[in-house]
Amino acid sequence: MRHRRTTSDTVFLVFVYAFLGALSLASLLPLMQAITISLSPPEVVNSYGFHLIPTRFDFAGFERVIHYDTIWTAYGNTIVRTLLGTAITLVMTFLGAYPLSKRTLPNRKLWTGIVVLTMFFSGGMIPAYLLIKNIGIMNSIWALVLPGAVSAFMLLIVRNFIMALPESLEESAKIDGANDIVILFRIVLPLSLPIIATVGLYAGVGHWNAWFDSMIYIQDERKQVLQMILRKILLEGQDVSAESGSGVHAQAVNSETVKMAALVVSVLPILFVYPFLQKYFVKGTLMGSVKG
Numbered sequence: 001m002r003h004r005r006t007t008s009d010t011v012f013l014v015f016v017y018a019f020l021g022a023l024s025l026a027s028l029l030p031l032m033q034a035i036t037i038s039l040s041p042p043e044v045v046n047s048y049g050f051h052l053i054p055t056r057f058d059f060a061g062f063e064r065v066i067h068y069d070t071i072w073t074a075y076g077n078t079i080v081r082t083l084l085g086t087a088i089t090l091v092m093t094f095l096g097a098y099p100l101s102k103r104t105l106p107n108r109k110l111w112t113g114i115v116v117l118t119m120f121f122s123g124g125m126i127p128a129y130l131l132i133k134n135i136g137i138m139n140s141i142w143a144l145v146l147p148g149a150v151s152a153f154m155l156l157i158v159r160n161f162i163m164a165l166p167e168s169l170e171e172s173a174k175i176d177g178a179n180d181i182v183i184l185f186r187i188v189l190p191l192s193l194p195i196i197a198t199v200g201l202y203a204g205v206g207h208w209n210a211w212f213d214s215m216i217y218i219q220d221e222r223k224q225v226l227q228m229i230l231r232k233i234l235l236e237g238q239d240v241s242a243e244s245g246s247g248v249h250a251q252a253v254n255s256e257t258v259k260m261a262a263l264v265v266s267v268l269p270i271l272f273v274y275p276f277l278q279k280y281f282v283k284g285t286l287m288g289s290v291k292g
């Protein structure tokens with residue numbers, strides 16, 4: 001039976017679409033501005049200021065970024081951090097969520113309550129710093145991937161997703177002689193691709209964009225991540241042109257052009273990955289948030 005749309009439904013939809021349109025523009029306009037400046041020659045940047053469509057193209061800014069070695073070293077560190085951190089998060093989250101999804105787990109509500117408690121209270125930055133220092137992982141990638149390996153929020157979403165799977169599948173597997181480990185890897189994980197993509201995307205984007213922990217725990221600049229180097233370029237005025245502008249690449253380039261080119265280079269991987277994970281991301285988030 002087809003639902004007839006009322007006037008209030010139409011007004012509500014118009015409001016929702018207008019709000020989402022404004023939100024999309026607020027997200028797209030800064031990105032378009034950054035791309036336009038990164039592709040524009042210095043005279044256009046100095047003359048036009050804010051504009052969304054490039055009037056002339058100049059790739060000198062990207063050329064400077066390509067020849068700036070520090071960015072590529074930081075790029076490699078960020079890729080390693082993102083892959084390692086995401087893998088650790090996926091493994092630890094599923095190993096924690098799977099037992100919590102079992103109604104037969106002794107004191108299940110107590111363990112779930114302890115997990116929820118960590119969402120409201122934490123030790124704070126100074127205890128975390130002392131912990132990282134005393135266990136000897138300062139100035140290493142482990143200081144970046146281990147402290148946030150498991151998110152309580154994502155752990156509960158994964159637990160809810162697994163609880164929504166039909167129990168008859170596990171009962172059939174147990175009748176055939178499968179234990180919990182076999183059920184987890186051969187039945188639960190293949191059915192959990194949407195939530196795996198969701199957790200992976202959350203963890204991957206989080207590691208890719210993180211810079212604060214790198215500023216606190218990493219003293220060696222060769223081990224710094226990309227976002228920390230970008231912060232130095234954008235906020236502290238670190239001169240990319242001076243360090244990369246030699247030989248054939250020494251032509252005049254607007255510093256804003258180089259900064260925006262570095263910014264565009266840093267967001268490209270996430271822009272390419274997200275469309276492939278978007279359908280799993282929506283499905284996994286919705287299914288994981290249904291059951292309490």
